[in-house]
Amino acid sequence: MGSSLAASKRDAGPAGMTFIAGGTFRMGSDHHYPEEAPTHHVSVDGFWIDTTPITNRQFANFVRETGHVTFAELVPDPKDYPGSLPDMIFAGSLVFTPPKHRVDLRDWSQWWTLLKGANWRQPYGPGSSIKGLDHHPVVHVAFGDALAYATWAGKELPTEAEWEFAARGGLDGAEFAWGDEFMPGGRAMANTWHGEFPHHRRPGHKRTSPVRAFPPNGYGLHDMIGNVWEWTTDWWSAKHASEAPKACCIPENPRGGPEAASYDPQLPDIRIPRKVIKGGSHLCAPNYCRRYRPAARHAEPVDTSTSHVGFRCVVREKG
Numbered sequence: 001m002g003s004s005l006a007a008s009k010r011d012a013g014p015a016g017m018t019f020i021a022g023g024t025f026r027m028g029s030d031h032h033y034p035e036e037a038p039t040h041h042v043s044v045d046g047f048w049i050d051t052t053p054i055t056n057r058q059f060a061n062f063v064r065e066t067g068h069v070t071f072a073e074l075v076p077d078p079k080d081y082p083g084s085l086p087d088m089i090f091a092g093s094l095v096f097t098p099p100k101h102r103v104d105l106r107d108w109s110q111w112w113t114l115l116k117g118a119n120w121r122q123p124y125g126p127g128s129s130i131k132g133l134d135h136h137p138v139v140h141v142a143f144g145d146a147l148a149y150a151t152w153a154g155k156e157l158p159t160e161a162e163w164e165f166a167a168r169g170g171l172d173g174a175e176f177a178w179g180d181e182f183m184p185g186g187r188a189m190a191n192t193w194h195g196e197f198p199h200h201r202r203p204g205h206k207r208t209s210p211v212r213a214f215p216p217n218g219y220g221l222h223d224m225i226g227n228v229w230e231w232t233t234d235w236w237s238a239k240h241a242s243e244a245p246k247a248c249c250i251p252e253n254p255r256g257g258p259e260a261a262s263y264d265p266q267l268p269d270i271r272i273p274r275k276v277i278k279g280g281s282h283l284c285a286p287n288y289c290r291r292y293r294p295a296a297r298h299a300e301p302v303d304t305s306t307s308h309v310g311f312r313c314v315v316r317e318k319g
């Protein structure tokens, strides 16, 4: 694409998207969880990114036009899940179900339930609906659902590097998307968990929030942190690549490691590859999971959908 065309396209821009000029930045962090390390420089080319996560209204348009059926709405093939009990084979999705009292934080089954009939239209199971949630992020989307939406929209899903660069909002090396303080002046800057996870949530948004409920970052992007985790295209890696030895060799537009390295080493019999998800969610809490930061990352199997994972899309300047 010629530079003048790029410039004019940038001025207009695809609807609902924000242009992020490319650049070099420090990706990762050495001060938190081991998978975020080491901090290393990478550069990314310019791209547009959705200003907010994809909402229920946007996803409903996609489903209306394409008839897309999400992964959570399909009954799994038992052949893909060796060793699973027949009564676990049903169409459903993982829903956060808060316990009434303090629980062992090592056991996530205390607050996650694989709920029959939970899907994007019924985010909390049969009887629930997205009525009144038009502007909330869509949830219960597996990686393939996010990819199908992006393809339909003529877009793509972001790489982890693109996503993190955009989330930083120009504050290179800062802890949070808005600076170095979690709650500047006592103000919540994102929809994260306030209170003691998972049994006590302080009054406020009970679960997801409208995608513009919290202030944008320095690039004008909403909800990069908190509300819902967001899919990226990178395969999971236990650590980042090391810092390039010389400035000449800074990785350009990195796309993550090999698929073969993304499997869960704790579940050797389950061969479901995992993608990197970013941004943390409304369930991230100081006493449990402090992943409400641009550097934070998490491994999500491609077939998994939950009530706290969504996505947004990109359009690359160089196509």
Ligand SMILES: [Cu+2]
Residues within 6 Å of the ligand: 280, 281, 283, 284, 285, 289, 290, 291, 292
């Ligand atoms: Cu978290």
